[in-house]
Amino acid sequence: MTPECDPGFDPASAADAATTAILADLEESGHRAVVVDSPPGAGKSTLVVRAAGDLVGGGERPIIVAQTNNQVDDLVIRLATAHPDLMIGRLSASTYTAPPAVAALANTTVATRVADLAGCRIVVGTSAKWATVRHATFGWAILDESYQMRSDMLLQIVERFDRGLFVGDPGQLDPFAIVGTERWVGLPHDPTQNGVTVMLEHNPDTPVHRLPVSWRLPATAAATVSTAFYPFTGFTAGTGREARSLEFRTRAFGGSTLDETLAMAFTTGWALHQLPRRHVPRTDAETIQTAANLAARLLDRGAVATCERHRDGRVLEPGDIAIGVAHRDQADLVRLALARTGRPGASGVAVDTANRLQGREFEIVIIVHPLSGRRDATAFHLETGRLCVLTSRHRQACIVVAREGISDLLDSHPSTDAVHLSVPAKFPDGWEANQVMMATFERHRVLG
Structure with missing residues (x-):
């Protein structure tokens, strides 16, 4: 029996038990390291903030390592808010300018040297910045989004701490490298592997925990995302099917296919706006404009979201909506397409690639499917982490824009990737994960 079907299952109790x-x-x-695997929206940041506070309470002075400046800033804000009695240090590069939300914190100090943060009980910085620190050592480090840290980066900072808490999402994008990596494939010192995998290979007795509940994904999405991308470590939604809903303040004026797609998404949590079959470049103007038009139409009609945070409903703003794509040139074209809609405020819709949307959360996400209009299914476009990120950013609904033919493409293009000795097969397989997701999308199809 799955957790959703068990009337006695309490998501909050399960999450609390895992955290305990x-x-x-x-x-x-006896543990030099502890690993925490987390599905999307399971409360990684909440765990990091709580663990840091507990370590300080036990007499430690932990450091926190994140992968981007945005992640560091978010953690600093959350730490300073949750622990107003503690001084928080923000270790930064000389070119860093603190955003207003960080600069306004009374219990936060920003500095470029660890020595200037001597009075801070918790120090937070990017992995790249920590790699420049040569002499300071700490008892504990909390490594956030650790599956997105390359092992060569971990090697550069591992001497800075004695014990580590590794927190991350194993289902999302692998670490990014801009150079060819073929020379290292299969070698034990492959620097492009993520830090957690390499650490576990050398420390197999390390305890591994799994957070069992996603508080972001709605009940309509959690089972599908879990089956597609987390087949061996499934999770459940933290809210029931009746806890969240979407409705419009205005009636449909015109009854276009855009309205039909939005109605499908609002009713079921998923929608596939399917355009006619055609082989097109990734900058296909019709697909990109359709994604922009859906966002503009959603704003025109005044979508109202009801959830456990806003029980009386809240009108969605542009910042509550994201449009996700696979390539940066697609993102640029979507922004231009939003401007062409003429909808005031449309520029506030978040538009970016999966790599940059990773870790973020929105009420509604519109995605351009990576395989839409393609003649082939490359490893890049079949990457499980890319589709996982795109389909797991939403709290209410996910809308997919794609041309007909993706399922046929998957059936006719099995994986042709080279097989390397000493490299474990990656699961879930990108071909299979895409098939699982397409089966769901096609049950919620609207012909565009």
């Missing part, structure tokens, strides 16, 4: 076990292992002196 994790914090207990932090107190166990």
